[in-house]
Amino acid sequence: MAFTYSEKVMDHFANPRNVGEIENADGIGEVGNSKCGDIMKMYLKIDGDTISDVKFKTFGCGAAIATSSMATEMIKGKTIDDALKLTNKAVMEALDGLPPVKVHCSVLAEEAVKSALSDYYERQGIDPEPIVGKIDK
Amino acid sequence: MRKIYADNAATTKLSPVVLEKMMPYLTEIYGNPSSLYTIGQTAKKAVEDARANIAKNIGAKRPGEVYFTSGGSESDNWALKGVCTKLKARGKRHIITSKFEHHAILHTCAALEREGFEVTYLDVYENGIVKPEDVAAAIREDTALVSIMYANNEIGTIQPIAEIGKICRERGVLFHTDAVQAAGYCKINVVEQNIDLLSLTAHKIHGPKGCGMLYVRKGILINNLIEGGAQERGKRAGTENIAGIVGLDAALQLAVDTMDERCEKLTKLRDKLIDGLLKIPRSRLNGDRVHRLPGNVNMCFEGIEGESLLLRLDMAGVSASSGSACTSGSLDPSHVLLAIGLPHEIAHGSTRMTFDESTTEDDIDYILETVPGIVEMLRAMSPLWEKIIKSDE
Numbered sequence: 341m342a343f344t345y346s347e348k349v350m351d352h353f354a355n356p357r358n359v360g361e362i363e364n365a366d367g368i369g370e371v372g373n374s375k376c377g378d379i380m381k382m383y384l385k386i387d388g389d390t391i392s393d394v395k396f397k398t399f400g401c402g403a404a405i406a407t408s409s410m411a412t413e414m415i416k417g418k419t420i421d422d423a424l425k426l427t428n429k430a431v432m433e434a435l436d437g438l439p440p441v442k443v444h445c446s447v448l449a450e451e452a453v454k455s456a457l458s459d460y461y462e463r464q465g466i467d468p469e470p471i472v473g474k475i476d477k
Numbered sequence: 478m479r480k481i482y483a484d485n486a487a488t489t490k491l492s493p494v495v496l497e498k499m500m501p502y503l504t505e506i507y508g509n510p511s512s513l514y515t516i517g518q519t520a521k522k523a524v525e526d527a528r529a530n531i532a533k534n535i536g537a538k539r540p541g542e543v544y545f546t547s548g549g550s551e552s553d554n555w556a557l558k559g560v561c562t563k564l565k566a567r568g569k570r571h572i573i574t575s576k577f578e579h580h581a582i583l584h585t586c587a588a589l590e591r592e593g594f595e596v597t598y599l600d601v602y603e604n605g606i607v608k609p610e611d612v613a614a615a616i617r618e619d620t621a622l623v624s625i626m627y628a629n630n631e632i633g634t635i636q637p638i639a640e641i642g643k644i645c646r647e648r649g650v651l652f653h654t655d656a657v658q659a660a661g662y663c664k665i666n667v668v669e670q671n672i673d674l675l676s677l678t679a680h681k682i683h684g685p686k687g688c689g690m691l692y693v694r695k696g697i698l699i700n701n702l703i704e705g706g707a708q709e710r711g712k713r714a715g716t717e718n719i720a721g722i723v724g725l726d727a728a729l730q731l732a733v734d735t736m737d738e739r740c741e742k743l744t745k746l747r748d749k750l751i752d753g754l755l756k757i758p759r760s761r762l763n764g765d766r767v768h769r770l771p772g773n774v775n776m777c778f779e780g781i782e783g784e785s786l787l788l789r790l791d792m793a794g795v796s797a798s799s800g801s802a803c804t805s806g807s808l809d810p811s812h813v814l815l816a817i818g819l820p821h822e823i824a825h826g827s828t829r830m831t832f833d834e835s836t837t838e839d840d841i842d843y844i845l846e847t848v849p850g851i852v853e854m855l856r857a858m859s860p861l862w863e864k865i866i867k868s869d870e
Contacts, residue, residue, distance in 0.1 A: 374822035377810065377822075380860070397859060397860045398859070399859040399862070
C-alpha cells in the first residue's frame with residue numbers, strides 16, 4: 341500500500357464497534373455501491389429525539405470499515421440534531437486522519453448516517469429533505 | 478506469531494549466495510569499469526563475465542545483445558519507445574499488446590498513442606491467456622512490434638510465447654516479451670522462442686533491487702536511452718551498477734540451476750492451497766489453473782473487499798497482495814481482473830499470494846486455517862454478502 345493508516349483507524353478496523361443489524365430499526369440507510377467497492381448500511385433505534393442504538397454493516401476497505409465504526413460511536417446516545425451535525429471531517433479527525441485516497445470513505449460514513457435519519461423521517465411521514473438535505477442513494 | 482511472506486511477485490528476499498557474490502563489488506573492487514588501472518579493469522571483467530553468462534542463460538547468441546538497466550520498468554519503456562520511434566520513420570505506426578500487461582507496458586503504449594501510434598490491445602479471455610491466432614490476425618502492414626508478457630504478474634498465467642514468437646518472426650514483426658515474472662520459473666531461450674527483445678529484473682528472483690536487463694537481438698535498431706559515456710555500447714550511458722549486475726547474474730544462475738526442483742515443490746504447495754481455498758463457498762481462482770506460475774495463487778471471495786482481507790491477513794502474519802482499487806488509489810479494481818471478465822464487485826474482492834522455495838507445507842496449512850475465518854468474519858459484516866445470499870434464496 342502506498343500509505344499507512346493511523347493506529348486509531350487500525351483499531352476500529354480490527355475491532356469495529358457496533359457491527360450488526362437492529363431488528364425493527366426506526367431508520368435504515370444504505371449508501372455506496374459495489375462497483376466502487378464500498379457499501380455502508382446503517383441501522384438506527386430512536387427513542388424520542390435520541391439515537392438509543394446504532395449498528396452498521398460495511399463492504400469495503402479498511403478505511404470504510406473504520407469510518408463506519410467511528411461514525412456509529414460518535415452518534416450513539418446523541419440527539420438527532422447532534423447526529424445531523426456529524427461531518428466527514430469530524431469522523432476523519434476522530435480517527436487521527438485518513439490517507440487522501442480514503443477521504444471518500446469518511447464522506448460515505450457521513451452520508452450513511454444521514455441516509456438512515458432520512459429513512460427515519462420518511463417513516464414518520466415527514467419530508468426529510470428540508471431537515472437532512474438531499475441524499476444520493 | 479507465524480510470519481509468512483506471500484508476496485514474492487512484488488519482490489523477493491535477497492539470496493545470501495547472491496549477496497556474497499555482490500559483496501566484493503560493494504567493498505574492495507570499487508573501481509570504475511571505464512578506467513584502465515587494475516581495480517577498474519577487475520570491475521570491467523565482472524560486468525562482462527556477467528553479461529556473457531546471462532546471455533548464455535537466456536539462450537542469446539552474443540553477450541553484446543544484453544544491456545543492463547535499472548529494472549523491468551526501464552527495460553519495458555526502452556524496448557517499446559526505443560524500437561517504435563525508430564520504426565516510425567519507416568512508416569510503422571502500429572503496436573500489438575494485451576489488455577493485461579504490466580503498467581510499464583500499458584502506460585508506455587498510451588504515451589506512444591499520444592505520439593501517433595495505434596495500439597491493439599488483445600483480449601486475454603477468461604483464462605488469462607492470449608491466443609496466438611489473435612496475434613496473427615492483428616498484425617498489419619504497419620505493425621512495428623508485438624509485446625506480450627511471458628507470465629502475468631497478478632494471476633500468474635503463462636503465455637504461449639514460443640508460438641507468438643514464431644508468428645511474429647514469420648510475419649517480419651518484432652516481438653518483445655516482459656519476462657520479469659517468468660524468469661526463474663519458465664525456460665527462456667530467445668533464439669528458440671524467436672524473441673527479439675526481452676525484459677528481466679533481478680529483484681524478482683532473489684537478486685538486488687535496481688538492476689535489470691534488456692535483451693536486444695543483434696541488428697535491431699533501438700534508440701539510445703541515456704546519452705553520455707560509452708557504457709552499454711553507448712546506448713545507456715552511466716557508470717555501471719557493478720554489484721547489481723553481478724547480483725543479477727548470480728540470481729539468474731541460481732534460478733536456472735534450481736528451476737525444476739523449485740517448480741515441482743511450489744506447484745504442489747500452490748495446488749494444495751488452491752484446492753483448500755476453493756472449499757470456501759463462492760470463491761474462485763483467477764486465471765488458468767495449469768498454465769500458471771508455480772508460486773501464484775490469486776483468488777476472489779465474493780462479498781468481501783480485498784484490502785480488508787489483506788489487512789486481516791497481515792494481522793495474522795501473512796503478507797499478501799490485493800487487486801482491489803483501494804490499494805492503487807483509483808476506484809477501479811485491477812485491470813488484469815477486469816480483462817479476464819470479472820465484474821467490478823467481484824474483482825474488488827481479490828487476493829494474490831505468491832510463494833518462493835522457502836514456503837513450507839506448514840505455511841500453507843496455516844493460511845488454510847486462517848483465511849476461511851477471515852472471509853467468514855468479513856462476510857458477516859458485509860451488506861453485499863447479505864444481498865448475494867438473499868438473491869440465492
